[in-house]
Amino acid sequence: MPRSYDSPIRAARSAETRQRVVQVAGRLFAEHGYAATTLRMVARDAKVSLERVTAVGGKPALLLAAFEDAVNDGEPLGLTRRGDIAPAWAGDDLGEILAALVSYVALSNERINALTAAWSEARRADPELAAAYRRRMDDMREAGRAFVTELVARGLVDPGVDPAAIADEFWAASHPTQYDLLVTLAGWSPDRFRAWLLERTVRLIPPPDASGGATAT
Template structure:
């Protein structure tokens, strides 16, 4: 590689890194404001001000609906557009754990993700009712979540956690409900449960379902 080519490659890499950093600041600002103010009341100008960039920069980064989706994904899972939770910080390495640690790790990490993301999940559900772009994205998120839980149930059956399960798809649907952000919203945010009580309840509820 010639010196000129090396310099161009370095500048290109630097610009790409700066662009990723700017987008991350925008998405994190959007996450804070959507959680605090809701979808309709949050403007691109407000996001720009919070992120320390121009409104035009925010508009270039993504439309408002896409920013809400990205904000939820980053807050809940740690990154955007992952096809499975096993590809994110929430699920990374889960399937490599020994059998005796698997269930507690799943419950614990999902509980932490729910604590981070439950407020934005509520905003996402509300926005989907009036914004078709958000609704389409929500349906895709739900489809990926359903597939993740079907894969999890298969793993639990293979590891001996669920010898009585006869309908894995039905069990996956129940686990998706139990471990959803809605359960955290109702039990912790609304009812005042401690995180420890919530995790203990989740573990017990999941085990009870697997024993059915």
């Protein structure tokens, strides 16, 4: 009978191998594009067998896993529970909360910029990835709506705002393609992009008016 600690050790090693495969796949997709990256390339760079790679998933599954890994940066938690947002979220300073949100989004965009381009390439030829992309975008919009709704409920944002409309505008402004346009193509620094996004976000999500009326936008 195997010793009791064998199973946890094997599980930990399997998880480590899976993580390495996903991260290597993400790097290769980002460097070479979706079509040019093969599972054999992933196996070679991850230093595992091809069978081990296919056990993690095919190319579509690896792309989706790599994207989520890059977005989460090791913290697969709800938005407000992330270590880089939670401290500000626990307080009542709207400016600090929005600054933490924008900082996370900007850094996330920096990590996923090339992967987003790979996904855009792949979804044109793969209905599965096209549907997954649409679901991911809907999830981003819903997360934004829930974020603004909670801020309104806490009395930190003007109660007259439309959370869904704000979420859509923030989603459009913070979308990875905006980062690609302004940083990759226009030559902005990541810091300039972050400052630009923060300025737009502060105007987009107004605090309650001191007089009790709606804040002008």
